[in-house]
């Protein structure tokens with residue numbers, strides 16, 4: 001049977017799609033990018049914003065319209081939050097909510113009577129991940145979150161924390177490494193909460209991954225900046241752990257963080273970053289900031305900007321606050337005017353560019369190892385360093401670098417301060 005898989009949203013959705021792809025192939029089915037050829041269509045939805053919900057609905061409709069004969073399975077956060085989805089959107093044969101999505105492949109084959117497929121499972125052909133033009137794998141380590149940040153719908157859609165076993169995680173990593181993958185990203189909803197339900201923690205998991213796998217590059221997905229074990233940063237002494245962390249701050253004002261019900265205040269954040277920068281050479285820090293959270297005064301915004309500037313990030317994902325039905329923040333009064341949000345977002349984009357430029361300039365003259373992804377028609381190779389800096393290197397003599405790791409020296413940065421330029425050493 002031919003299966004077409006589509007996802008929207010976060011790295012966790014992407015990781016789930018990768019594991020479904022592997023599971024369908026292990027049961028003798030094959031993947032197709034050609035939606036019209038598929039017998040089974042699977043859509044993994046997102047609900048992080050109203051806009052994401054709209055896009056999810058559009059994708060489901062479009063998928064069904066382009067192949068009304070195929071069976072259609074829908075999963076993910078939007079599908080888990082909207083009980084009326086099957087009544088509202090025609091063509092959906094099966095909805096599998098977030099609590100059951102790890103068993104999606106077996107449930108879909110059974111519920112839709114596809115079980116009759118050949119028992120002989122065939123060795124997966126070209127690894128689905130490469131087929132989808134990717135050379136690093138997202139590995140789901142846990143799902144759900146016990147916290148209730150007032151702007152967050154994910155905690156509502158994904159439920160309580162559930163950790164995967166170390167054995168399953170290590171099996172996935174070794175399977176991807178066998179297929180030629182050089183880098184994995186450990187991802188989840190609340191990565192720092194890994195093991196809370198199975199008497200383990202993230203430090204122990206990473207140690208176990210280091211000793212039971214040979215994958216050269218282990219990267220962490222987004223990690224909430226609290227609950228990291230004391231000795232956590234000592235893990236980065238192993239150069240297989242990539243020296244970059246994405247630690248969402250959300251606001252640099254403690255009174256705003258209080259209204260967001262965030263567990264981490266600016267002082268805690270500051271201490272954590274100081275420890276990381278003391279222990280990890282060439283540590284790269286990125287973050288998320290919400291602009292225009294309800295009630296955000298000019299004073300609070302200035303506090304936020306000052307703290308962000310003082311902390312310094314190489315990149316910031318900037319989210320302009322939008323009401324998300326089903327969250328506590330949507331009920332808060334003093335919603336900030338959109339023109340003020342726009343102005344603050346513009347200001348933060350400018351600051352982000354300045355900070356990135358200075359971080360990239362600090363890299364000039366330094367040596368880094370790069371995992372090469374692809375080469376464009378102008379013989380420019382693109383890839384990422386161990387501390388997650390995008391590299392471009394023009395070299396017409398070099399043929400096959402894709403998915404290889406090699407050493408470079410940083411020689412400059414591009415005019416838009418988006419990547420570094422390098423030469424081979």
Ligand code: SF4
Nearest residue numbers: 145147148149152155
């Ligand atoms: S910790 Fe993260 S996932 Fe959990 S509620 Fe807060 S923002 Fe959402």
